[in-house]
Amino acid sequence: MAKYSEAFKLQVVQEYLDGPLGYSALAKKHAIPDAATVRKWVTFFQEFGLEGLKRKRKKTVYPVQFKVDVLHFMKETGASYSETAIAFGMNNPSLIANWNRAFQENGIKGLKPKQKGRPPMSRKPRKQPGKQAKSTSLSQEELERENELLRLEIAYLKKLKAFRENPDTFLEKHKQQWHTHSKKKDSN
Template sequence: MAKYSEEFKIKLVTEYLNGNLGYKSLAKKYNMPSQTPIQDWIRAYKTKGIEGLKPRLKGRPSMSKNTNKPKKKEEKKLTREEELERENELLRLENSLPKKNESFSRESGCLPRKAQAKVAFELKEEGFRLKDILLVVGIPEATYHYHVRKIIYGLVYLLFFVLSFPL
């Protein structure tokens, strides 16, 4: 399939619209194998004007560098007092973490993810922000929610099991 320039298309369309020649004679005059492109160009010109004769991209568009990912929320500028309160909150969280770790594991090794999720859950119950807890504990948010869901479903199943047997 031959590609034709925008100027060439405009020339043929204006020549057709002036009434000098028809589709077939224009195709023969300019050595085109078919009259169909000329018909398409005239139709495009009548509906969209010169914009309809401009070349357009075909196929799948390439991936742009600017994807439509939601931008991270910019944290608002905190005052000095708010920064100190935030730092104090994180320090309280870090101080309460070893106490929780001791309750789950006597050795000072790494806790499994399930135990880390339990620690994070308990810290959340004490009123700390989940984002801060996960930062200090060092587990991804998805892992936390996975283990918490398993814990809650386990409790629901246990409660159902206990209530299903009469005393």
């Protein structure tokens, strides 16, 4: 979409107001792709004067409630985007079209301002200690428990093997351990 200077817009609008040419003829004469552009310039000039033809250099941030009011007005009255923009003193009807689309897709959340740009980087990357420490300690606890179970299983299998190979020696050995432990307990 071509950007036109304020002087050029004013010239085209004056030609329309002073002369016999219509929107389409002026659009062809000045190589403007669409007659609706000329009609928009004329309408905004008639409503707002020279301010209606100026491009705004500063971005106006509209509150969510204002956007809702504009869309509600447009729905209730059946006004077009251009008529609604004029009613609310705006010279950019496409902004209202964007609000309407965002509202249709996302509801009120679509009308809220969005944060621009990338989030700032901190000097050191953030680590999430709660999540990482918790998962590390949990997995470490699980591994320790598994190791303990494996040690018990190995000890059990060794004793079982020793018992199967020579049951008398195994029982004699454990009887001696039992007597020494019981004597220690009795002496206290």
